Amino acid sequence: MASDSELQALLGQVPIGDLAAKFGVDDATMREAVQQALPGLVGGMAVNASDQEGAQKLEAALEKHSGAEGGISLDAIDEADGQKIVTHVLGDKESDVAHALGQNAGSSVISSLIPKLLPLLAPIVMQFLAGKLLGGGSNGTVASQPAQGGGGLGGILGDLLGGLLGGGSQPQAKSQQSQGGGLDDLLGGLLGGGSSSGSGGGGLGGLLGGLLGGK
Structure with a gap:
């Protein structure tokens, strides 16, 4: 349930209609493209946050x-800022991640949209996380106490990733049926990642460790 609520809150901040108009596709296609692209960003952030230095x-x-x-x-x-975030989070694996996410989409249109969407979605994800950890729109320091349901930053990223990959903590597959275990396995195995012993909130290092250089 937590995965679903966090995911819906994040998706609610994405300007689907504006993005669809910008790239000349319908809203349904854009919504699917966004849901295909987000696991790359959220998963990359989760890997970055899986050790203390990266989390800081x-x-x-x-x-x-x-x-x-x-x-x-x-x-x-700010698309330029978004590109900096993507480069920091995914490093030299950016094109590999975009390609893998695009392959999983099963649509050449959605596949072509994913690399264009990553720098546009990155600032939205950061603002969403800032709102969760800093409180509603206020500047300051990241709250040290765990946010909503425990686990702080890692917990929120785990909830989001669990929802995007089709469940983590919940059994039902959700509306993005094309995601599910397939994307979980794809990201987990990309570039030598270990077998995913726990999806969603738990073994993020195992799920996506190989994605960004192995942990």
Whole structure:
């Protein structure tokens, strides 16, 4: 349940209609493309946050973003900043991750959208995380106490990833049926990642460790 609520809150901030108009596709196609692209970003952040140094760097970056509630307009998204976030999170694996996510989409249109969406979605994910950890839109320092349900930053990323991969903590598959275990396995095995012994909130290092250099 936590996975679903966190995921829906994040998706609620994405300007699906504006993005669809920008790239000349319908809303349903854009929504699916967004849901295919997000696991790459969220998973990359989860891998970065899986050790103390990486978590501290990500939390420091969050302090530069104000939390937002409700939808975010396309005009308010800093794509250049988004590209810096993507480069930091995914490093030299950015094209591999985008390619793998695109292959899983089963649609050439969605596959072509994913690399274009990553730098547009990255600031939205950061604002969402900042809102969760810093409180609604206020600047300051990242809260040291665990956020909503325990686990702090790692817990929130785990909930999101569990929802995006089709369940983590919940058995039902959700609306994005094309995701499910297939994307879980794909990301887990990409570039030599270990077999995913626990999906969703738990073994994030095992699930995506190989994605960014192995942990």
